[in-house]
Amino acid sequence: VDLVRADGRLLRLGHRTVKGVTGLDLTSLVIGSEGTLGVIVAATLKLRRLVPGEVRTLAATFPDVRAAATAAAAVTAAGIQPAIMELMDAASLAAAHALLSLAPPAAGTAQLTIQTDGPAASVEAEAISAVLADAGGTVVLAQDREEGERLLTVRRSMHPAMETLGHTLIEDVAVPRSALPAMFDEIARVEREHGVTIPTVAHAGDGNLHPNFVFPATPLADGTVEVPAHIWAAADDLFRSALRLGGTLTGEHGIGVLKRRWLADELGTDQWELQRDITRVFDPAGILNPGKVFTP
Amino acid sequence: VDLVRADGRLLRLGHRTVKGVTGLDLTSLVIGSEGTLGVIVAATLKLRRLVPGEVRTLAATFPDVRAAATAAAAVTAAGIQPAIMELMDAASLAAAHALLSLAPPAAGTAQLTIQTDGPAASVEAEAISAVLADAGGTVVLAQDREEGERLLTVRRSMHPAMETLGHTLIEDVAVPRSALPAMFDEIARVEREHGVTIPTVAHAGDGNLHPNFVFPATPLADGTVEVPAHIWAAADDLFRSALRLGGTLTGEHGIGVLKRRWLADELGTDQWELQRDITRVFDPAGILNPGKVFTP
Numbered sequence: 001v002d003l004v005r006a007d008g009r010l011l012r013l014g015h016r017t018v019k020g021v022t023g024l025d026l027t028s029l030v031i032g033s034e035g036t037l038g039v040i041v042a043a044t045l046k047l048r049r050l051v052p053g054e055v056r057t058l059a060a061t062f063p064d065v066r067a068a069a070t071a072a073a074a075v076t077a078a079g080i081q082p083a084i085m086e087l088m089d090a091a092s093l094a095a096a097h098a099l100l101s102l103a104p105p106a107a108g109t110a111q112l113t114i115q116t117d118g119p120a121a122s123v124e125a126e127a128i129s130a131v132l133a134d135a136g137g138t139v140v141l142a143q144d145r146e147e148g149e150r151l152l153t154v155r156r157s158m159h160p161a162m163e164t165l166g167h168t169l170i171e172d173v174a175v176p177r178s179a180l181p182a183m184f185d186e187i188a189r190v191e192r193e194h195g196v197t198i199p200t201v202a203h204a205g206d207g208n209l210h211p212n213f214v215f216p217a218t219p220l221a222d223g224t225v226e227v228p229a230h231i232w233a234a235a236d237d238l239f240r241s242a243l244r245l246g247g248t249l250t251g252e253h254g255i256g257v258l259k260r261r262w263l264a265d266e267l268g269t270d271q272w273e274l275q276r277d278i279t280r281v282f283d284p285a286g287i288l289n290p291g292k293v294f295t296p
Numbered sequence: 297v298d299l300v301r302a303d304g305r306l307l308r309l310g311h312r313t314v315k316g317v318t319g320l321d322l323t324s325l326v327i328g329s330e331g332t333l334g335v336i337v338a339a340t341l342k343l344r345r346l347v348p349g350e351v352r353t354l355a356a357t358f359p360d361v362r363a364a365a366t367a368a369a370a371v372t373a374a375g376i377q378p379a380i381m382e383l384m385d386a387a388s389l390a391a392a393h394a395l396l397s398l399a400p401p402a403a404g405t406a407q408l409t410i411q412t413d414g415p416a417a418s419v420e421a422e423a424i425s426a427v428l429a430d431a432g433g434t435v436v437l438a439q440d441r442e443e444g445e446r447l448l449t450v451r452r453s454m455h456p457a458m459e460t461l462g463h464t465l466i467e468d469v470a471v472p473r474s475a476l477p478a479m480f481d482e483i484a485r486v487e488r489e490h491g492v493t494i495p496t497v498a499h500a501g502d503g504n505l506h507p508n509f510v511f512p513a514t515p516l517a518d519g520t521v522e523v524p525a526h527i528w529a530a531a532d533d534l535f536r537s538a539l540r541l542g543g544t545l546t547g548e549h550g551i552g553v554l555k556r557r558w559l560a561d562e563l564g565t566d567q568w569e570l571q572r573d574i575t576r577v578f579d580p581a582g583i584l585n586p587g588k589v590f591t592p
Contacts, residue, residue: 005570009566011564011566011567011570012564012567013567015470015544016472016542016543017470017471017472017502017503017504017542017543017544017547018470018473018501018502018503018504018547019470019499019502019503019504019544019547019548020470020544020546020547021328021544021546021547021548021549021550022544022545022546022551022559022562022563023551023559023562023563023567023568023571023589023590024325024328024329024332024333024571024574024575025324025325025327025328026325026567026570026571028321028324028325029320029321029322029324029325031321032317032320032321033320036320037320049375079345118415118416119414119415119416119419120414120415123415174311174313174314174315174316175313176312176313177314203315205314206313206314206315207313207314207315208313208314208315246312246313247312247313248311248313248315248316248317248318249318250316250317250318251313251314251315251316251317252315252317253317254317255318255319263318263319266318266319267318267319268307268308270305270307271307271308271309271319271322272319274301274307274322274577274578275319275320275322277577278320278574278577279320281570281573281574281577282570293319294319
């Protein structure tokens with residue numbers, strides 16, 4: 001990573017070698033620092049080769065989201081690592097079916113969509129199918145790539161389908177994979193107690209959930225949409241649930257402005273201050289991405 | 297990672313989730329920091345499952361080390377990722393054969409020892425055998441686990457074999473894998489110009505070399521052995537060669553005391569100072585592992 005520091009000096013971080021342990025790992029420190037340590041002006045990426053061979057795709061429906069989440073945790077516990085393992089709760093699945101003009105799923109139905117790849121793709125897809133059936137799922141294993149793509153299209157329609165319901169605040173919590181069923185219980189509780197609808201998809205193989213807080217949109221004069229206070233109250237409740245379950249505020253997308261007020265809840269005050277002090281080593285005057293991440 | 301800071305406070309770093317991008321990645325910063333940021337009092341490790349199925353092991357000899365290194369780079373370039381790919385140069389191989397009472401290899405002979413695992417182990421072992429044969433290697437593909445273990449024993453005897461030659465300073469440079477042949481040319485040059493013997497093994501799949509600088513041992517009064525100045529002069533030359541080839545001082549083992557005087561040569565003065573300033577955030581009084589890594 002090539003990083004321009006606050007004083008304008010260019011730093012070249014990292015190694016061109018597969019292994020390298022010289023000094024502190026500043027490359028990892030800079031990745032995900034959201035512009036608080038410098039401006040990244042070049043990055044050299046490690047590429048992975050395409051996995052050779054065919055992929056296998058399957059979908060399984062479950063009577064409720066807890067059963068689907070439990071089945072996803074069972075796949076993980078069985079030691080099989082699919083390339084894709086996506087979970088859609090009932091509200092997401094119903095909205096995607098409606099958007100695609102598919103027959104509506106039975107009330108409460110949740111779905112897992114799974115893909116395997118590599119030389120053991122078929123063996124693993126069969127093993128996963130057995131785990132899901134044992135967990136109460138109704139499994140469809142695609143027989144060719146076209147059928148596989150049709151199964152994936154339902155998941156890929158989630159975000160367009162949400163746009164038909166209203167405006168959404170898309171969240172990004174993650175929990176230990178074994179805690180996925182408990183996290184869905186918490187989402188149901190938050191929906192109930194706050195009177196909001198939270199269709200949720202999850203990268204179930206990672207324990208990373210994207211709850212979509214749906215609300216009617218009233219654009220401001222400049223065309224932007226402000227998230228209403230009662231939605232933030234529900235999100236606050238959900239964030240605290242994820243932290244209680246050993247999880248994190250953000251699996252993928254970072255803190256930015258919207259989550260800076262919860263950052264110390266996850267890090268603790270000591271670590272929050274230490275992280276801010278590290279940003280000051282890079283940027284004593286506080287000119288880099290001001291107001292983001294570490295602003296109290 | 298649980299880290300006790302210089303002021304005695306305990307920090308809990310990292311996530312219990314598969315993904316998590318909250319704030320700065322202090323876990324990665326602490327890993328490999330050689331005690332300069334705190335005392336690690338607990339670490340939770342991510343485990344990988346045993347790869348199921350059989351392993352396949354093969355060995356290939358080449359007329360010289362450059363040919364062996366070129367063949368290793370060809371395996372990497374072919375996109376096959378073996379579980380093990382170890383290179384022994386002529387001096388290492390001869391010493392290991394002598395220790396094990398095997399017939400001495402032909403003068404100059406270098407060897408690659410390779411293992412594949414996973415569901416494609418046999419397919420990959422055959423593909424690697426073909427690449428090595430094309431590169432001029434004489435390949436033996438073990439037909440069972442016992443034969444595979446016999447092949448690996450030669451590599452595993454490297455360090456005991458070195459002890460029969462004298463005392464050794466074991467080094468740890470790494471270079472981009474495509475630069476492995478050029479690095480072996482540099483080692484031969486350093487041997488010639490400094491009049492020293494440097495038997496070398498390499499984790500060839502990583503481009504990580506362990507040159508063993510051999511010298512007669514004269515223990516000091518306290519039983520320790522001091523590395524003679526002419527050996528350090530040869531090591532200095534070799535470190536600079538690795539850096540010129542885009543490599544690093546240390547692929548695995550760190551800086552400590554012995555390599556601190558070369559650290560700024562790799563990092564540059566700006567980055568060296570920045571890294572030291574980061575250690576001061578954790579340890580303003582400089583009480584953590586004093587004298588190590590960042591001491592000028």
